[in-house]
Amino acid sequence: MGTLRIDRYDAGHNEKSARKRRNWGMFDRTEPFELFAEWFAEARRTETVNPDAVCLATVSPSGVPSARMVLLKGFDVAGFVFYSNGESAKAADMSANPAAALCAYWKALGRQVRIEGNVAPVSAAEADAYFATRARGSQIGAWASEQSRPVDSRAVLETRVAELERKWAGQLVPRPPHWGGWRLVPQRIEFWLDRPDRMHDRLAFARIGTGWTRQRLQP
């Protein structure tokens, strides 16, 4: 296969939207959570698919990084919460090394947020409460999938789902003991806004004691 050159694909469109962008007082902020909440609310209005999808980066015990998308299920000043299988590859990384990072990118807004810190599992009560809100199909799926482990065919999974549907018929599906949430407690949050000519706006917050320091960064 030859080399694929990706150059200036729809750059004109991006450039035009970037010229219209302003930073709307982003640099007046003294703490990151309210700014994140505002950007997230705008993303929910403007992104057509999964505004809550964020890339989660973890590091294995031997120092190998790994990144994948997860859905952000909640955030407040305590941190950013996502859910997964506790026996997955990412869970193994996080239990060996709690340092992790999340990255959100909202294309329509031309905005990126990078969040870095340590993760800790959410309480069983918090995971139970969220699991109870999930669609029944997703609840069954959480039991059916031995996430990140090999499987011979889709049929194996479908048979397992059918068995579990019979098992839990007429009953509430409980949370699998191996399924839960993690909260990333940020030490650093950086907001990035697409501006013309690659002269983007960047604002980084770093935790210091109970407060935050702020720094504008070069693009």
Ligand SMILES: Cc1cc2nc3c(=O)[nH]c(=O)nc-3n(C[C@H](O)[C@H](O)[C@H](O)COP(=O)(O)O)c2cc1C
């Ligand atoms: C948009 C999107 C959202 C996803 N959300 C989740 C999620 O919330 N939790 C999850 O465990 N996997 C989610 N996945 C699947 C993961 O990216 C990944 O394939 C899976 O968790 C296994 O990762 P691991 O083997 O590194 O543990 C999502 C994938 C996409 C593309």
